Amino acid sequence: MDDKLMLMIPGPTPVPEQVLRALAKHPIGHRSGDFGKVIAEVTAGLKWLHQTQNDVLTLAASGTGAMEAGIINFLSPGDRVLVGNNGKFGERWAKVCQAYSYAVEEVKAEWGKPLEPEEFRTKLEADTNKEIKAVIVTHSETSTGVLNDLQTISRxxxxxxxxxxxxxxTSLxxxxxxxxxxxLDVIGSGSQKGFMLPPGLGFVAVSAKAWEAYATAKSPRFYLDLGKYRKETAKNSSPFTPPVNMFFGLQVALQMMQKEGLDAIxxxxxxxxxxxxAAMKALGLxxxxxxxxxxxxxxxVAPVDVDAEQIRSIMRKRFDIALAGGQDHLSGKIFRVGHxxxxxDxxxxxxxxxxxxxxQELGYQNATLGAGTTAAAQVLTQS
Incomplete structure (x- = not known):
């Protein structure tokens, strides 16, 4: 059956019908007063979601673009930075920093394990000359499903x-x-995750302390110059042509989120x-x-007695459900369920x-049929 694909991956994520309808609206002028009202509402909603009074800026970019902007606007070549690396994306931010000639020092953990906050504390306390200019941490490491202790590291x-x-x-x-x-001084995120939108927008939240660093930062930037976005966002505008219809979708998505409420989300x-x-444990996975x-x-999930890629293949071909695979050395060894x-529910x-x-089709015999559904249902009905 066509058009029944169900995305259970960490991005892109499913898009609500009313957001899809907003995306399909006829565009309007991006310098018009009507679009300025959209930007004003969206900006207020973004601040609500970030739980901040600081600037939150919107770029036509992926999450990687947002993070690159969030790094280069506040640092200069040669600056010393600590990068937490316990997965694909922590590894990526180290590469971005190296591309801009920062002095990178990594705090590493094995993929699947969390970053150790005490390692950051030790390195920071040893830096008595205050040479470390920034610490970069992935909150939710998408490649492994680990949530790092951002609160403690930030302290x-x-x-x-x-x-x-x-x-x-993937945490916002x-x-x-x-x-x-x-x-937190700089937060980068992307539209195709918790925002319930297609890919295309990147978001960067910036603190007052970060803007002080911006004033002296010397890394090259033009399209990703966040000072331009700050100036124009204050006027409910954009420095460059924005994806108008994505803003329509964002407006509706934020309205839906505000109706549900942060605590409920x-x-x-x-x-x-x-x-x-609970379901995976009940199935012996x-x-x-x-x-x-x-x-x-x-x-x-790291199955032992059944092949991860066979699971993903059958789920996609027979049930039109997309699961994510492993990346790099985890390719073929794990599958990832996005929620x-x-x-x-x-x-x-x-x-x-x-x-x-x-x-069952693969002949897996390590669990009773129905055990996973029962375990999941118990959690969902008791919550």
Whole structure:
């Protein structure tokens, strides 16, 4: 049957019908007063989601573009930076920093394990000359399903005085990322995750401390010069031609999120994480990360007695359900179940039921048929 694809990956994520309708509207002039009203509403909604009074800027870019902008606007060639690396995206931010000639030092952890906050504290306290200018951490490491302890790391960074730059691409909208309360200086994210939109928009939130660093930063920038976006956003405009229809969709998506409420959004994502993890355990499928550090956005599974890619293939071909695979050295070794954005309890039960049928087709005998669905349902009905 056509048009029944169900996305259970960490991005792109499902898009609500009313957002799709907004995306299909006829464009209007991006310098018009009507579009200025859209920008004003969207900007206010973004500040609400980031739990901040600081600037939140919108770019026509992916999450990587948002993060690159969030790095280069506040640093100069030769600056010393600490980058947390416990997965594909922490690794990526180190490469971005190297491309701009920053002096990169990595705090590493094995893929599937969390970053150790005390390692950051040790390095920051040893930096008595305050040479470390920024610390860059991925909050929810999409490649492994690990949620790093951003709050504790940020506390150590604030005590030192360096900038706290955060990849919140899969955590924003899935779990609380209170920018002002935690003292976060730069937050990058993307539209195709918790925002319930297609890919195309990147968001960068910037603190007053980061703007002070911007004034002296010397990294090259033009299109990604956030000073231009700050100036124009204050006038409910944009420095370059924005994707007008994506703003229409963002406007509706934020309205939906505000109607649901932050606490309810976060509770839903945590409920889906617990239900998914309970189902995998009941089916005898080992989880790649411990419960203590699981991400509310995505669950990584490391099957032993059944092939991960065969699971993904049958789920896609027979049930039109897309699961994500492993990246780099984890390719073929894990599969990842996304429960991020516009995902409901019914979606979790559907995906688990299809997975059980898939395991049965593959001759998997390590669990009783129906055990996964029962375990997930118990979590969903008790929450």
């Amino acid at each position: 150590y960074v604030n005590a030192h005085g360096a900038l706290m730059i955060v990849d919140a691409v 909208g899935a779990t609380s990322v209170p920018m002002d309360e935690w003292g 976060f509770a839903r994502h945590h409920r889906h994480m617990r239900a998914t993890r 080992p989880l790649f990360t411990s419960d203590a550090v699981g991400s509310p956005a995505i669950t990584a 991020l954005g516009f995902v409901s 019914r979606d979790i039960l559907t995906a688990v039921g299809a997975l059980e049928a898939t395991l």
